[in-house]
Amino acid sequence: MDATKLRRAIARTRLAPVAAFPKRLARVARHDTKLLKVSARWLVTSREHHNYTYDLTWLSKNHLAWFVSVVCDTPIKQVRTYLQEIEKDDALRRHIEQTTQGAARRGLADRQVRYARRIGWYAIVRARKPRHIVETGADKGLGSCVLAAALLRNAAEGHPGRVTSLDINPEAGYLVHTAPWSEVIDLVIGDSIASIKALDTPVDLFLHDSDHSKAHEKREFDVAEAKLAPGAMLLTDNVTATNVLAEHAERTGRRFLAYRETPINHWYPGDGIGVAW
């Protein structure tokens, strides 16, 4: 009997789990060893303690392009052009790199500029041309700057807009104070719920990225509802952890779709973008 026939014969016996064990062990050991190596390298080379940054795999970027194309009803070629714009924006990269190097909290930030799923936020803003974006949770201001870069391009094409970035931490947003990006960003310090309630301009694009507890995420979408412009789009950064936006979409008669990113060379499994529209 040849090896294949023998394997197939064993697979039909009670010995099958024992025979398969070495192969299963090798597979999981290869996976865990790779993860351990990536984790050890990250511990030594990165300074980030939360809100990790990384680049996306080629495949993950391609899926993101199609995701944006579908949710924004925009041709895929156009979305790819938007994604190339942000990747080739050297002025923004230089600003983030230099400001990070001079920041008081540089000990907790990496020099290398990596946007991860935020390139999807950029493409969505380019495709939809919102007049007012609200981002809850600014942290260093990386996402705010990416959104601002898209708004500046929109303005150059005759579609001006602003982003209101909310954060509870008075030290948040050190990247948002430099022109030209600062010209379209309004940083508001305080609890996001109170800040949303105080908004006096209709919101075309709302992005939840603050306190990622399920209760806070739900409260933000509930409170934001009264502030939305007709046809507004809702985004969440919490879509790999909760079903809050999907449930909100169902309650409010919207469509919903989720994208899960895949980081390159990082132990963190990645986040995603949830969209309701």
Ligand SMILES: C[S@@+](CC[C@H](N)C(=O)[O-])C[C@H]1O[C@@H](n2cnc3c(N)ncnc32)[C@H](O)[C@@H]1O
């Ligand atoms: C994940 S970070 C935001 C990341 C940012 N959007 C980006 O693109 O890098 C979460 C931020 O939410 C802020 N935050 C936490 N709870 C908040 C609240 N109740 N109201 C406003 N901001 C809050 C934190 O201070 C933190 O800076």
